[in-house]
Amino acid sequence: MPKFLVLYKWTLDEQDIKVKSDDLSLDASRAKGKISDFDRNAIEEAAAIVEKQGGSVEALSYGTPTVKQSLKDVLSRGVDKAYWIGDASAETADAAVTAKVLAAAIRKIGPYDFILTGEGSSDQFNQQTAPRLAALLGLPCLSFVHKLEVDGAKASVARKLADCTELATVTGPAVISVLSDINKPRIPGLKQVLGAAKKPSEEIALGSLGLAAEDLQPKASRRSVKGFVMTRKNVIYKDAPADAVAKLVSSLAGEGLI
Amino acid sequence: MSDDTFDAIVVGAGPAGSACAYTLAKEGRSVLLLDRGNSAGAKNVSGGRLYTYALELVEPGLYERAPLQRKIVREQIMLMNDRGATTVDYFDPGFGEAVPQSYSVIRAALDEWFAGEAEAQGAMVAPGVVVDGLIEENGRIVGIRTGEDEMRADVVVAADGVNSLLGQKAGLFPDVKASAVGVGVKETIELPDELISARFGVKEGEGAARVAIGCTEGISGGGFLYTNKGSISLGIVFNPEQAGRQTRHIQDIFQDYKMHPAIHALIEGGTSVEYGAHLVPEKGYHGIPKQLSRDGFVVVGDAAQFGINTGLIIRGMDLAIVSGLAAAKAIIAAKQPADVGTLYRQQLEELLLIANQQAYQNFHGIFEISRIFREYPALANDAMQFLFRVDGKKPKPMLKGLLDIVKRNVSFGKLLGDGWKIYRHI
Amino acid sequence: MTNMTGIFIFSEDRALAKQLLTPALELKQALGQPVTALALDGEAAAELAGHGADKVLVLQSASGWVEGLGDAVAGLVGEASVILIGGTQRGKHLAAHVAARLDAGLTTDAKSLKIEAGKLVASRILYAGLAVCEEEQSFPAVATVPARTFPAPAAAAAAGTVESVPTAADGRIAVTGVTPVDKSGVDISSANKLVSVGRGFRSKDDLHLAVELAGKLKGEVSCTRGIAEDEHWLPIERYIGISGQIVKPDLYLAVGLSGQVQHMVGARESKIIVAINSDERAPIFEAADYGIVGDLYAVLPLLTAAINA
Ligand SMILES: Cc1cc2nc3c(=O)[nH]c(=O)nc-3n(C[C@H](O)[C@H](O)[C@H](O)COP(=O)(O)OP(=O)(O)OC[C@H]3O[C@@H](n4cnc5c(N)ncnc54)[C@H](O)[C@@H]3O)c2cc1C
Ligand SMILES: Cc1cc2nc3c(=O)[nH]c(=O)nc-3n(C[C@H](O)[C@H](O)[C@H](O)COP(=O)(O)OP(=O)(O)OC[C@H]3O[C@@H](n4cnc5c(N)ncnc54)[C@H](O)[C@@H]3O)c2cc1C
Ligand SMILES: Nc1ncnc2c1ncn2[C@@H]1O[C@H](COP(=O)(O)O)[C@@H](O)[C@H]1O
Numbered sequence: 001m002p003k004f005l006v007l008y009k010w011t012l013d014e015q016d017i018k019v020k021s022d023d024l025s026l027d028a029s030r031a032k033g034k035i036s037d038f039d040r041n042a043i044e045e046a047a048a049i050v051e052k053q054g055g056s057v058e059a060l061s062y063g064t065p066t067v068k069q070s071l072k073d074v075l076s077r078g079v080d081k082a083y084w085i086g087d088a089s090a091e092t093a094d095a096a097v098t099a100k101v102l103a104a105a106i107r108k109i110g111p112y113d114f115i116l117t118g119e120g121s122s123d124q125f126n127q128q129t130a131p132r133l134a135a136l137l138g139l140p141c142l143s144f145v146h147k148l149e150v151d152g153a154k155a156s157v158a159r160k161l162a163d164c165t166e167l168a169t170v171t172g173p174a175v176i177s178v179l180s181d182i183n184k185p186r187i188p189g190l191k192q193v194l195g196a197a198k199k200p201s202e203e204i205a206l207g208s209l210g211l212a213a214e215d216l217q218p219k220a221s222r223r224s225v226k227g228f229v230m231t232r233k234n235v236i237y238k239d240a241p242a243d244a245v246a247k248l249v250s251s252l253a254g255e256g257l258i
Numbered sequence: 259m260s261d262d263t264f265d266a267i268v269v270g271a272g273p274a275g276s277a278c279a280y281t282l283a284k285e286g287r288s289v290l291l292l293d294r295g296n297s298a299g300a301k302n303v304s305g306g307r308l309y310t311y312a313l314e315l316v317e318p319g320l321y322e323r324a325p326l327q328r329k330i331v332r333e334q335i336m337l338m339n340d341r342g343a344t345t346v347d348y349f350d351p352g353f354g355e356a357v358p359q360s361y362s363v364i365r366a367a368l369d370e371w372f373a374g375e376a377e378a379q380g381a382m383v384a385p386g387v388v389v390d391g392l393i394e395e396n397g398r399i400v401g402i403r404t405g406e407d408e409m410r411a412d413v414v415v416a417a418d419g420v421n422s423l424l425g426q427k428a429g430l431f432p433d434v435k436a437s438a439v440g441v442g443v444k445e446t447i448e449l450p451d452e453l454i455s456a457r458f459g460v461k462e463g464e465g466a467a468r469v470a471i472g473c474t475e476g477i478s479g480g481g482f483l484y485t486n487k488g489s490i491s492l493g494i495v496f497n498p499e500q501a502g503r504q505t506r507h508i509q510d511i512f513q514d515y516k517m518h519p520a521i522h523a524l525i526e527g528g529t530s531v532e533y534g535a536h537l538v539p540e541k542g543y544h545g546i547p548k549q550l551s552r553d554g555f556v557v558v559g560d561a562a563q564f565g566i567n568t569g570l571i572i573r574g575m576d577l578a579i580v581s582g583l584a585a586a587k588a589i590i591a592a593k594q595p596a597d598v599g600t601l602y603r604q605q606l607e608e609l610l611l612i613a614n615q616q617a618y619q620n621f622h623g624i625f626e627i628s629r630i631f632r633e634y635p636a637l638a639n640d641a642m643q644f645l646f647r648v649d650g651k652k653p654k655p656m657l658k659g660l661l662d663i664v665k666r667n668v669s670f671g672k673l674l675g676d677g678w679k680i681y682r683h684i
Numbered sequence: 685m686t687n688m689t690g691i692f693i694f695s696e697d698r699a700l701a702k703q704l705l706t707p708a709l710e711l712k713q714a715l716g717q718p719v720t721a722l723a724l725d726g727e728a729a730a731e732l733a734g735h736g737a738d739k740v741l742v743l744q745s746a747s748g749w750v751e752g753l754g755d756a757v758a759g760l761v762g763e764a765s766v767i768l769i770g771g772t773q774r775g776k777h778l779a780a781h782v783a784a785r786l787d788a789g790l791t792t793d794a795k796s797l798k799i800e801a802g803k804l805v806a807s808r809i810l811y812a813g814l815a816v817c818e819e820e821q822s823f824p825a826v827a828t829v830p831a832r833t834f835p836a837p838a839a840a841a842a843a844g845t846v847e848s849v850p851t852a853a854d855g856r857i858a859v860t861g862v863t864p865v866d867k868s869g870v871d872i873s874s875a876n877k878l879v880s881v882g883r884g885f886r887s888k889d890d891l892h893l894a895v896e897l898a899g900k901l902k903g904e905v906s907c908t909r910g911i912a913e914d915e916h917w918l919p920i921e922r923y924i925g926i927s928g929q930i931v932k933p934d935l936y937l938a939v940g941l942s943g944q945v946q947h948m949v950g951a952r953e954s955k956i957i958v959a960i961n962s963d964e965r966a967p968i969f970e971a972a973d974y975g976i977v978g979d980l981y982a983v984l985p986l987l988t989a990a991i992n993a
Binding site: 018021030032187188189190191193194197 | 290292296297382384386387404405406407409529531
């Protein structure tokens with residue numbers, strides 16, 4: 001029976017991040033944490049397979065100490081046990097650091113048959129963690145998966161790429177990244193939320209992973225972050241439809257578009 | 259406690275629900291606090307002035323842990339017409355004796371904090387859960403339903419707000435009528451904290467609360483404004499029935515209020531970060547349903563239509579907290595679930611909630627005088643303009659001038675009638 | 685295996701590979717290092733050699749599964765300073781593997797690239813387009829570059845050399861079938877005018893309103909993710925956004941869509957954006973040059989009729 005590990009990131013909800021108009025800096029003071037969107041699909045996929053065919057699902061996240069807030073949510077989504085690494089280094093971590101930390105943790109708590117990730121994290125959207133991790137752990141990797149079937153140690157997938165759908169198989173252990181259309185993540189019900197309180201979770205101290213200080217130095221470091229602003233004409237017509245359309249048509253004609 | 263039963267299930271983690279769950283958990287009762295928001299308070303809209311006494315009743319000193327914004331030291335009443343405004347400003351930095359009388363609050367932060375306090379006392383808090391039904395057995399309410407799940411408890415506390423689905427499901431009252439509620443719209447506008455202090459003439463940590471009359475185009479209702487830390491809450495509350503008859507959109511009326519020179523100067527340069535609309539109970543004492551409980555079931559807070567609106571002050575959160583506390587005390591004292599209803603009534607009396615509601619019970623009638631919302635504020639401004647005008651021309655005799663202004667705005671008959679009506683209702 | 689320094693480029697998409705030469709040649713200027721291109725066949729190799737690559741290595745892999753070439757590419761690029769990989773999905777997978785092997789950084793979807801103080805500085809978006817950030821990497825530095833970020837360079841005066849290298853692939857993955865996407869003949873990304881539809885449409889049947897308008901404008905119909913992925917009213921390759929297509933038409937006419945950042949990031953480089961939405965608070969109006977606050981069911985037929993005149 002397959003043993004799954006799902007990797008999830010605890011990110012800020014970007015809907016509540018505001019761009020300050022004076023210096024274009026980001027104000028995240030109103031933003032709350034959430035499980036990165038596509039990771040909910042990864043969790044759902046593993047949980048649904050295990051609910052149908054048996055096996056187990058564990059979850060692992062590396063984040064700043066606030067990552068602990070994610071436990072209740074992740075454990076209410078069909079996960080049996082959650083591991084978390086809370087460390088300030090996550091603040092500046094790039095995909096290189098993240099993959100090293102996760103790989104070291106997996107060496108410690110693994111092995112797993114299938115390690116699932118989301119296609120990309122909703123804040124950084126590096127789309128790197130799965131292939132990097134596979135390279136570090138010496139495992140095969142299938143990315144952009146939108147259908148997954150597991151039969152014993154074998155996984156059959158359909159990958160959705162821009163120009164084709166590709167069918168492929170791999171024998172676990174393997175790393176798999178999933179697309180958002182692979183399933184609809186559950187909205188945990190009350191029983192699942194209450195059940196989460198009784199499930200085990202375990203902190204993994206970053207210091208226990210045997211990583212060198214150098215490993216925690218990002219290879220791609222952020223020099224500046226600025227809110228994106230678009231300057232547009234913002235000419236909005238609120239008249240009755242016929243008048244508004246007439247005005248719009250003359251504006252478009254003025255732009256040489258019609 | 260077996261897996262699926264609690265001493266109490268509290269539905270709704272607004273001020274009423276959290277106060278109730280907090281008190282029950284502190285007494286060692288097993289309590290489940292549910293809210294449909296992804297976190298408690300996530301979607302709650304409210305003007306944001308909390309009268310501190312209510313938290314003091316729950317636990318002395320509790321308010322000191324709360325995420326409060328500014329202590330209100332300026333109470334302002336602003337009478338507006340389309341050009342100007344006459345503002346009465348009562349300044350009292352020592353308002354409230356040992357405990358400051360009121361603070362501005364941001365609901366999302368306050369609600370999350372309060373639910374967190376309940377959790378810390380041992381309550382089980384589950385956000386993101388929509389309760390859609392009650393379990394009834396032999397005429398008793400024994401639990402709730404949410405999606406596929408059922409959960410049982412000795413008592414279910416409906417703290418689910420003004421449009422209480424649970425109260426309706428329990429058959430205590432019908433769906434809310436448009437005449438019984440006000441509609442509030444509110445916007446939060448961010449500004450540098452020091453700028454807010456300067457604009458309102460207050461020190462850091464202190465703030466102003468303002469009501470505005472004459473900004474609703476004659477519709478029964480009024481505006482409010484509270485200063486927070488780094489933001490201003492601005493809104494209007496109005497009667498939806500009258501608004502429905504109005505040709506102009508409520509958003510446009512609100513926009514005019516924001517753009518009025520006397521308001522705009524206060525919010526200028528700010529960025530709007532939040533906008534929302536919500537209902538408020540409007541009928542005061544007479545709006546409270548006859549029955550507030552059934553065997554195994556009580557309603558608290560807005561769900562029970564507790565609310566006081568004198569035109570100068572809006573109270574709902576404090577009454578919500580007090581009623582949540584009253585329900586908790588009743589549940590703790592009850593020997594069996596059937597006793598809770600009577601004990602709850604007693605607690606509401608004892609904690610003076612009913613007395614407060616009764617004191618303002620007839621105020622509602624005053625708001626039927628439509629002139630309060632247009633003609634009288636205009637009159638006040640015309641009078642001020644007359645009193646302060648110096649233009650070198652020959653001034654009218656004082657008394658005649660003032661009488662002319664009154665006449666221009668309302669007939670004497672109406673004035674007398676309104677005066678009498680107000681006298682009666684107070 | 686050869687040990688080289690220099691700038692390397694690779695994309696399995698031939699058009700994109702050629703576009704990568706443009707930033708690569710700029711980096712060559714800055715670093716004074718040769719540009720080596722990796723290609724999958726002789727034809728592609730010749731094209732790259734003719735457009736400025738100093739050298740082209742033809743990877744001779746049995747499987748042709750690009751994602752499985754990671755170890756091989758990491759070996760070939762040895763001590764490269766900068767590696768640019770075409771930002772297709774296969775390319776991103778490969779790039780991440782190569783970066784991990786080289787213990788290097790990797791900027792995903794770089795919009796601009798430059799060398800400053802011996803580092804590669806690249807800009808990219810964060811938070812689904814809410815913000816733009818600049819990242820710097822020491823060498824070796826890797827970046828993926830999306831299609832059409834740079835134009836293809838002109839033909840070079842002198843052709844580079846072409847060499848074949850035998851390449852091992854990842855044998856652990858078995859590809860059992862490939863079905864090309866039926867593109868129904870349209871490439872949204874090359875359309876000059878787009879009428880883009882969102883959940884403001886109540887049913888699939890109503891889309892004819894947009895189709896007729898697009899017909900008059902001689903444009904195409906695109907959509908938001910929900911219309912393609914949830915409703916399946918339009919094919920997947922017609923949706924715009926961070927997880928869909930990035931487009932830059934002259935006219936982007938957004939109808940009944942709210943304009944969330946994940947969508948707009950795919951459309952915000954359009955020349956003129958027009959919004960039709962019944963909710964004047966919809967964020968799309970902030971992103972629009974022109975807009976009509978109104979019901980699309982009333983506005984679209986009028987607009988379609990008016991454009992003929
Ligand atoms: C614009 C405006 C300004 C106001 N200004 C003030 C003021 O300045 N001072 C003041 O004291 N009062 C003010 N009020 C009134 C005050 O907001 C309310 O009286 C108070 O919020 C009532 O608290 P409550 O806990 O009873 O209900 P609510 O705060 O409404 O909380 C109800 C909770 O129940 C949850 N819920 C509802 N249904 C379900 C369900 N089926 N399942 C699960 N969860 C559910 C909701 O998510 C919500 O969190 C104002 C109101 C408005 C609209
Ligand atoms: C990680 C992530 C990635 C995503 N990637 C993408 C992506 O690549 N592309 C994408 O599109 N989305 C993406 N999304 C989803 C995105 O956030 C929005 O939810 C989505 O774009 C909204 O689609 P919509 O505008 O069609 O629908 P809505 O947001 O529901 O907007 C519908 C609009 O129609 C208006 N309307 C309704 N009726 C009428 C009428 N009769 N006349 C006129 N107007 C009307 C409404 O006012 C409303 O503004 C992503 C989300 C996440 C979390
Ligand atoms: N800090 C992290 N902790 C756990 N998993 C992560 C973390 N960062 C990324 N992942 C996983 O890797 C996927 C891709 O992330 P990214 O490479 O950042 O786009 C995410 O969807 C997660 O499944």
